[in-house]
């Protein structure tokens with residue numbers, strides 16, 4: 001990754017939402033953070049159980065990385081901390097209506113907090129403007145989610161990392177690829193729609 005890419009700060013999609021509509025930037029940001037958190041909670045309910053595994057296929061990776069890219073790093077981080085915090089406190093909006101902290105897929109949710117932040121950091125450097133760079137961001141985000149998810153899964157179930165890979169990653173890669181392709185179409189199209197690339 002070049003230094004120019006790391007240094008060049010650009011608007012993210014959320015910056016284009018006019019603050020005056022919300023009577024100020026603070027209220028706008030709070031609304032975006034709560035909205036993104038709820039969006040991830042809804043996407044978690046798009047959930048398909050996988051026989052022989054405690055890990056369902058869900059819409060979360062798509063929603064998390066989309067929200068992080070659209071919001072930027074700090075709002076993406078805040079949205080995911082809110083998601084994790086409310087879910088841990090009892091809001092049944094983790095996958096399959098789960099809440100609390102005693103479930104084996106919690107590590108993926110921790111990974112999602114980091115992944116949304118990283119996606120927001122990269123989007124601030126313009127990576128959501130082109131399909132290829134969007135794919136790079138999504139791949140990195142997925143890698144972060146799996147690193148945390150599989151490590152926690154292996155620890156929680158007392159299995160090896162290669163067993164965790166078998167039940168917690170291998171069967172999900174195709175679905176994750178479909179979500180990446182969706183994001184590759186959506187984010188650059190959103191920028192085209194608003195007519196701003198600067």
Ligand SMILES: O=C(O)CCCC[C@@H]1SC[C@@H]2NC(=O)N[C@@H]21
Pocket residue numbers: 044055056057058059060061093094095098105106108109145172175176
């Ligand atoms: O319990 C949760 O809320 C987290 C579920 C995590 C599901 C993981 S995320 C990566 C992989 N892709 C999917 O579609 N499902 C798993």
